[in-house]
Amino acid sequence: MADQGNGKVRDLSRPQVESLFEQKLADAFAALGIFNLLVVGKTGVGKSTLVNAMFGSDVAKTGIGEPVTRGLTHYLLPDSFLGLYDAEGFETGMAGDAILTGLHSLVDQYAQKPAQEQLHAAWYLVRWSDRRFEQAQVDFVRKLVDLGLPVIIVLTQVPTMNDVIHPEALEFASYIDGLDLPIAGNVVLTNALVDHFTHAPVFGLQDLLDATYLVVPDVAEKALTAAQKVDISRKKKAVAAIINQASTIAAGIGATPIPFADAALLIPNQITMIARITAAYGLPPSKSRAMSMAGSVVLTGGATLAGRYAVTSLLKFIPGGAVAGSAISATVAASMTKAVGLAWSQVCEIALGLDEAQRDRFWASGQVAEQFLVFFKQNPGTGASLLKRVTKRA
Numbered sequence: 001m002a003d004q005g006n007g008k009v010r011d012l013s014r015p016q017v018e019s020l021f022e023q024k025l026a027d028a029f030a031a032l033g034i035f036n037l038l039v040v041g042k043t044g045v046g047k048s049t050l051v052n053a054m055f056g057s058d059v060a061k062t063g064i065g066e067p068v069t070r071g072l073t074h075y076l077l078p079d080s081f082l083g084l085y086d087a088e089g090f091e092t093g094m095a096g097d098a099i100l101t102g103l104h105s106l107v108d109q110y111a112q113k114p115a116q117e118q119l120h121a122a123w124y125l126v127r128w129s130d131r132r133f134e135q136a137q138v139d140f141v142r143k144l145v146d147l148g149l150p151v152i153i154v155l156t157q158v159p160t161m162n163d164v165i166h167p168e169a170l171e172f173a174s175y176i177d178g179l180d181l182p183i184a185g186n187v188v189l190t191n192a193l194v195d196h197f198t199h200a201p202v203f204g205l206q207d208l209l210d211a212t213y214l215v216v217p218d219v220a221e222k223a224l225t226a227a228q229k230v231d232i233s234r235k236k237k238a239v240a241a242i243i244n245q246a247s248t249i250a251a252g253i254g255a256t257p258i259p260f261a262d263a264a265l266l267i268p269n270q271i272t273m274i275a276r277i278t279a280a281y282g283l284p285p286s287k288s289r290a291m292s293m294a295g296s297v298v299l300t301g302g303a304t305l306a307g308r309y310a311v312t313s314l315l316k317f318i319p320g321g322a323v324a325g326s327a328i329s330a331t332v333a334a335s336m337t338k339a340v341g342l343a344w345s346q347v348c349e350i351a352l353g354l355d356e357a358q359r360d361r362f363w364a365s366g367q368v369a370e371q372f373l374v375f376f377k378q379n380p381g382t383g384a385s386l387l388k389r390v391t392k393r394a
């Protein structure tokens with residue numbers, strides 16, 4: 001940061017902002033932690049398909065698998081919020097016993113570790129068309145519960161027609177519910193992939209997510225929100241809280257009104273904010289280079305541009321254009337920060353809607369800063385009304 005000689009910190013250089021943003025991104029990711037999920041079910045029930053539908057990327061394909069025990073693999077995607085334990089190809093009987101033994105030692109080992117590193121939930125998958133829930137499966141589920149894991153039973157590949165769930169799948173679910181297993185809630189019915197022959201749609205993912213939220217410990221909730229791709233409204237809620245916090249901090253900074261020229265004073269707080277927003281959306285920072293470049297462009301270019309936009313528009317209102325003497329008050333500092341946060345979250349939502357290749361191109365393009373500015377200007381709470389407030393004070 002350059003000291004302007006008046007003891008005030010002024011503009012941060014682009015590389016400074018970039019490296020600060022990169023560091024804050026890493027911090028924000030670390031702070032969210034990891035949601036550790038165990039997924040169990042016979043081969044072909046749709047474990048991988050369901051995980052991909054819920055968490056987006058092909059975890060088992062792209063993650064580095066580390067065998068825990070025969071049939072149990074631990075996947076951790078680089079820079080992901082999901083730790084997946086995939087009991088791949090699990091069958092009841094011998095293989096099931098091996099998995100249970102492996103899980104047992106895993107849980108024992110984890111008992112020494114902090115809560116955020118432990119297994120947080122288990123999904124036990126049953127393909128509806130098996131129409132069979134064997135004694136060995138009953139025993140397996142009971143043992144999972146005995147290990148202290150919240151277990152959710154999921155019926156997979158359930159067909160629907162015109163929004164009507166196959167009655168036999170419903171019957172099968174209530175049969176399992178009737179077994180009074182010590183599981184969390186009721187059996188959840190799902191279909192994780194569109195059937196292109198019958199056109200049976202995807203459904204039940206939100207139900208499964210909601211059921212998972214009910215059992216997930218507080219320490220893993222933020223990671224789950226970031227990791228899942230099904231419920232954007234939960235992400236938005238987390239982001240709104242981050243923006244409010246940052247605005248409050250900005251109000252504190254502006255409590256002693258800052259000259260307009262020193263708007264850069266607000267930037268470090270904004271860097272932290274947009275890093276936390278990015279993480280909360282679950283946007284992978286493995287491309288953090290392009291992302292932090294985009295972020296720094298926005299913060300040094302976009303945010304300054306945004307500030308300049310405010311100033312220039314302001315000039316139109318103030319006779320003589322005496323903006324230089326006017327100051328950023330607490331309210332204005334808070335609104336400006338909020339505007340930056342909202343505009344960045346809109347940028348993140350665009351990125352979220354893109355596939356990985358498109359997203360990389362997006363971050364690397366000049367589009368980000370442009371989009372950011374468009375969103376910033378559109379923001380009703382910050383555009384016109386912000387300017388009005390500043391004008392009054394000037």
Ligand SMILES: Nc1nc2c(ncn2[C@@H]2O[C@H](COP(=O)(O)OP(=O)(O)OP(=O)(O)O)[C@@H](O)[C@H]2O)c(=O)[nH]1
Nearest residue numbers: 043044045046047048049088089157191192193195
């Ligand atoms: N229509 C439809 N097909 C599914 C669904 N889930 C899985 N499938 C199909 O069933 C097959 C097996 O799915 P996977 O997700 O690989 O099953 P898995 O449980 O991971 O199998 P293993 O890794 O061998 O244990 C694939 O061909 C999927 O496309 C679903 O919800 N709906």
Ligand SMILES: [Mg+2]
Nearest residue numbers: 047048060088
């Ligand atoms: Mg699989």
